[in-house]
Amino acid sequence: MNKLLTIAWRNLWRNKKRTLLTVSSIVFAILFAVIMRSQSLGMYENAIKNIINIETGHIQSMGKGFNESQSIDDAFFYVTALFSFLENNKAIEKSISRLSAFGMSSTGNYTKETFIMGMEVAKEGNTFARNITVGEMITDSSNSVLIGEVLAHYLKIIEYDTELELRLPNDSIIKKRIQNDTSNFTIGQTYEDKTIVFIAKKPRMVKDSIIIIGAGYQGASAAAIYHVAGIMKLPLPDMNKRIVVMNIKTCQDFLHAPGIISTVNIYLNDDSKLEQATADLKASVDMQKFDIYKWKTLKEELVQQIDSDNKSGLIFMFLLYLIIGFGILGTIIMMTHERKKEFAVMVALGLKKHLLIFTVTIENLFIALLGSLGGILISIPIIFYFYLNPIRMEEEMAKSIENMGWEAVIPFSTDVSIFVSQTIIVLILFAVASLYPLFKIKNFNVIASLRG
Amino acid sequence: MIVIDVKNIHKTYQGVVPVHAVRGIDLTVKEGEFAAIVGPSGSGKTTFLNILGGLDTPTEGDIVVNNTNLSSLKASQLIDFRLHNIGFVFQAYNLIPVLTAQENVEFIMQLQGKSKQERSKRSVELLNAVGLSDKLNVRPGKLSGGQQQRVAVARALASKPKFILADEPTANLDSDSTSNLLSIMERLNKEENITFIFSTHDQRVVNKAHRVITIDDGKIVSDINNL
Ligand SMILES: Nc1ncnc2c1ncn2[C@@H]1O[C@H](COP(=O)(O)OP(=O)(O)OP(=O)(O)O)[C@@H](O)[C@H]1O
Ligand SMILES: [Mg+2]
Numbered sequence: 001m002n003k004l005l006t007i008a009w010r011n012l013w014r015n016k017k018r019t020l021l022t023v024s025s026i027v028f029a030i031l032f033a034v035i036m037r038s039q040s041l042g043m044y045e046n047a048i049k050n051i052i053n054i055e056t057g058h059i060q061s062m063g064k065g066f067n068e069s070q071s072i073d074d075a076f077f078y079v080t081a082l083f084s085f086l087e088n089n090k091a092i093e094k095s096i097s098r099l100s101a102f103g104m105s106s107t108g109n110y111t112k113e114t115f116i117m118g119m120e121v122a123k124e125g126n127t128f129a130r131n132i133t134v135g136e137m138i139t140d141s142s143n144s145v146l147i148g149e150v151l152a153h154y155l156k157i158i159e160y161d162t163e164l165e166l167r168l169p170n171d172s173i174i175k176k177r178i179q180n181d182t183s184n185f186t187i188g189q190t191y192e193d194k195t196i197v198f199i200a201k202k203p204r205m206v207k208d209s210i211i212i213i214g215a216g217y218q219g220a221s222a223a224a225i226y227h228v229a230g231i232m233k234l235p236l237p238d239m240n241k242r243i244v245v246m247n248i249k250t251c252q253d254f255l256h257a258p259g260i261i262s263t264v265n266i267y268l269n270d271d272s273k274l275e276q277a278t279a280d281l282k283a284s285v286d287m288q289k290f291d292i293y294k295w296k297t298l299k300e301e302l303v304q305q306i307d308s309d310n311k312s313g314l315i316f317m318f319l320l321y322l323i324i325g326f327g328i329l330g331t332i333i334m335m336t337h338e339r340k341k342e343f344a345v346m347v348a349l350g351l352k353k354h355l356l357i358f359t360v361t362i363e364n365l366f367i368a369l370l371g372s373l374g375g376i377l378i379s380i381p382i383i384f385y386f387y388l389n390p391i392r393m394e395e396e397m398a399k400s401i402e403n404m405g406w407e408a409v410i411p412f413s414t415d416v417s418i419f420v421s422q423t424i425i426v427l428i429l430f431a432v433a434s435l436y437p438l439f440k441i442k443n444f445n446v447i448a449s450l451r452g
Numbered sequence: 453m454i455v456i457d458v459k460n461i462h463k464t465y466q467g468v469v470p471v472h473a474v475r476g477i478d479l480t481v482k483e484g485e486f487a488a489i490v491g492p493s494g495s496g497k498t499t500f501l502n503i504l505g506g507l508d509t510p511t512e513g514d515i516v517v518n519n520t521n522l523s524s525l526k527a528s529q530l531i532d533f534r535l536h537n538i539g540f541v542f543q544a545y546n547l548i549p550v551l552t553a554q555e556n557v558e559f560i561m562q563l564q565g566k567s568k569q570e571r572s573k574r575s576v577e578l579l580n581a582v583g584l585s586d587k588l589n590v591r592p593g594k595l596s597g598g599q600q601q602r603v604a605v606a607r608a609l610a611s612k613p614k615f616i617l618a619d620e621p622t623a624n625l626d627s628d629s630t631s632n633l634l635s636i637m638e639r640l641n642k643e644e645n646i647t648f649i650f651s652t653h654d655q656r657v658v659n660k661a662h663r664v665i666t667i668d669d670g671k672i673v674s675d676i677n678n679l
Contacts, residue, residue: 003555003562010550345546348507350535350563350611352528447508450542 004355008363011339019367022331026371027378029324030422033317034379035412037422040313042387042413044306047406048295050235051302053127056295057096057265059278064289066262067298072101072217072255075262076289085284086266091277093269096123097261099251103214103222105147105244107155107207114151115242116214118251128232128245134158134203135230143250144229145210148240149203152231157210158203164191165198173197179204203231212244217257224254235409237402305404321425329433332364336437343441344449353441360437368430372423379419386412455614455647456481456504461513463499463670473499474510475670481615481649486641488661488678489651496670497651498619504649505538505617506530518614535563539608541618541650545600547592553579553603554588560611578606582636598629602636609640615647622657634660 012019052058063076086095098119105114119128121140128146129137138144152158162181165173176191185191185199208228216222226246234240252258268277274294282292296303343356391410393401398408456479463474473496481487489497502508503515506522515522518537525533534540547556557575566574579585582602592600601621608616622630634657640646650657658664659678666674 003551003559006555007548007550014550341546342548345542346548347531348505348534348540349560349607350531352531355563447502450507450546 004359005362008359008366011335011363012366015335018331018334022328022367023371023374025324025327026368026426027374029320030372030375030426031379031382033320033422033425034375034418035382036313036317037418038379038383038386038412038414039410040310041415041418042390042411043406044310045413045415046235046409046411047302047306050407051299052267052295054234054236054239056293056298058268058271058274058295059266059281059292060263060295060298061266061281061285061290061292062263064291067291067293070102072099072215072257072260072262075099075217075257075260077260082264082285082290085281086264089277089280091268091270091273091280093267094123095264095266096120097248097264099248099255099257099260099262101214101251101255101262103212105151105155106211106213107157107209108211110155112151112154113242114212114244115239116212116251116254117243117245118248118254119245121247128234131232131234132230133233134205135228138229138245138247140247140249142229143246143253144227145212145250146230146232146243146245147210147228148243149231149233150237150240151242151244152203152205152228154241155207155210157205157207157228158231159206160201161204163200163202164196166191166194167197168194177202205231210244212254214255216255217260220256222254222256226250235407236405237407238405302405321429324426325429325433328367328429329436331367332433332436335363336360336440340440340444340449343444344446347446348450357438357441360441361434364430364434364437368426372426375426376419376423383412383414383418386410387414453483454480455483455518456649457516458504459514461500461503461510461515463496463503463508464511473670474503477513477667477670477672479665479672479675481647483614483647484641484645485647485649485663486638486661487649487663487665488658489649489665489667490653490658491651491667491673493653495667497667499670500667501617501619501649501651505540506534535560535611537614539611539613539616541601541604541608541616541621543620543623545592545597545604545624547600547603547607549592552589552591553584553595553606556592556603557606557610560607564611574610575606578609579603581640582606583632596629598625598632601625601629601633605633605636605640609646615649618648618650620651620653622652622654627656630654630657 061082063074066074086092096119098117100115100117103114103116104111121138132146133149138146147157149158159180162178162185164176164178164185166176167173185196187196187199189196205228209225210228211223211225214222234243248261252260266281268274278292278294285292346356347353390412393408393410401408458477458479461474461477462472465471465473477500489501491497499508503510506517509523520533522530522533548559551559554575557578558571561571561574576585576588579588582605584599584602584606587595587599592603595603622633625633637648638660641648652658662677662679664676664678665672
């Protein structure tokens with residue numbers, strides 16, 4: 001047995017080039033597939049996380065019919081039954097009330113439809129604060145607002161400056177900000193005798209107030225002027241075109257809807273409890289008054305988008321492995337044919353066929369393991385690097401991704417299942433390819449093979 | 453003691469034109485014989501040796517080796533039978549290329565389940581006997597044809613077989629290597645009573661044989677004592 005392993009191992013290095021070629025084809029396939037999958041799954045995870053954090057929570061509960069009408073008249077009052085449930089359910093990490101409505105925002109000459117959102121600022125934590133690009137966060141007591149960056153630009157609340165990073169002759173980097181710049185800089189070009197190494201567009205606030213108009217509770221008209229505290233660039237591109245955020249009290253005052261909230265976002269401490277928590281929630285509240293939705297139900301388009309993107313990713317991966325699989329099969333067929341005579345000798349001498357098959361299979365397994373181990377070892381640092389430093393897309397790419405409603409960033413997933421599944425695929429390919437020598441050896445004729 | 457006893461062996465290769473390669477051979481070989489099988493090319497020597505070695509099955513007739521009728525054995529039993537009873541030396545040496553000389557010799561004993569000590573003791577002895585004590589750790593690729601064939605003889609002996617079959621063992625060797633190999637075989641035959649049956653075209657090899665069996669057209673045409 002021992003010797004058979006030695007034989008298998010040494011056989012690998014008889015034709016070093018071919019073994020290395022086969023191993024590297026697997027390394028490449030795994031590397032490629034892992035990166036591709038990690039990036040796709042990372043995108044999905046990120047898109048879902050963004051939607052859950054900013055829009056829906058894991059579960060969203062709202063007044064009956066509000067989801068369809070989006071009318072504040074269907075919004076619900078503070079209801080103790082719901083909240084005591086939320087306090088006591090162990091699966092729930094936190095719940096946050098919001099009040100939202102549609103309206104218009106304007107800065108005199110420019111007007112735009114707007115999604116108005118009132119929220120419990122302190123309870124929201126970092127979700128919005130970390131997306132502020134200029135200005136500062138609002139508070140639960142101030143009645144200033146945050147505006148989405150695209151909307152702010154449209155309303156001429158911000159202008160874009162160009163920020164250049166320039167390399168000095170002594171290799172140190174300085175930043176240079178050019179207001180209202182319209183020139184087209186490119187990286188590598190010189191500016192004031194220094195080389196441009198980085199270019200970014202930075203918003204600068206040029207106005208600090210905004211007029212908001214809406215339909216208040218039960219037909220009341222709502223209009224007010226607010227101080228703009230800051231501009232935010234949320235990872236949901238659609239939101240940036242229309243969102244105005246204020247604290248919930250200010251929003252209730254604006255809409256003449258004291259004490260009213262329209263949605264409660266419920267955040268779970270574990271994604272896997274989604275179904276159970278939803279069911280529990282539905283069972284414990286008066287469903288005549290409330291609607292309760294999973295994020296998946298509210299964001300069906302996203303789920304479908306992910307699903308179809310995932311499918312095409314899997315098809316691509318299938319094709320990749322099909323090609324690699326034929327490569328592997330080719331190698332194994334060659335290895336089997338070259339050594340027919342050797343196999344015959346071993347069987348003639350007294351090696352049972354099943355032991356010979358064992359040897360050859362082990363040999364193939366070595367290749368598979370070397371390849372998948374190599375592929376995974378190389379991909380781990382790459383994946384972790386990109387996990388920690390997600391790729392931010394620039395310009396055109398960014399635009400096309402944002403048009404899909406996705407954040408223009410490629411986050412990488414480090415989910416272990418990615419590595420495991422790629423290894424399993426390679427092992428299966430080998431198992432299938434190893435059937436060839438298995439049948440060859442089982443059926444081969446010792447005499448004929450000894451001759452050839 | 454009779455080690456091989458065959459009666460009325462026939463072998464026909466089926467094909468578009470069936471070839472009747474062996475046409476009724478009767479033969480008994482006793483322990484300690486040193487027998488050459490000679491005959492023109494295509495006369496059926498290899499076919500007959502393969503049948504004796506249990507590598508091929510006759511179309512007709514029985515082979516009794518060491519009191520076992522080979523036709524009664526299943527394929528896997530036959531492999532086991534070869535392992536314990538028959539040694540092979542091939543024309544093209546056919547050593548396992550990734551194993552060293554010593555490992556090649558030990559390989560068969562390992563299949564037989566012999567202990568590590570026994571294996572290494574016997575393999576060193578055998579390689580010594582064939583004059584290769586300085587090549588224990590060398591792989592076949594780095595040995596001359598003559599040296600490889602001597603390793604093959606050592607390998608054939610390793611399993612303590614009842615007899616050794618060698619189909620043209622010297623066909624690929626120059627005359628020095630041929631006489632060297634032959635004197636080793638003769639010595640093993642004389643000193644350890646090993647039974648050798650080999651086919652050859654080489655008259656010098658024939659001259660060394662104690663018994664010369666001539667085959668022509670699938671039949672034994674003469675069987676003479678050459679001592
Ligand atoms: N597998 C086979 N299929 C068909 N015919 C075969 C096969 N093997 C051998 N033969 C035929 O059987 C006959 C005997 O062949 P064999 O190889 O036994 O001769 P040989 O005496 O060993 O010849 P040589 O001295 O050239 O080695 C030949 O006519 C040969 O063509
Ligand atoms: Mg022959």
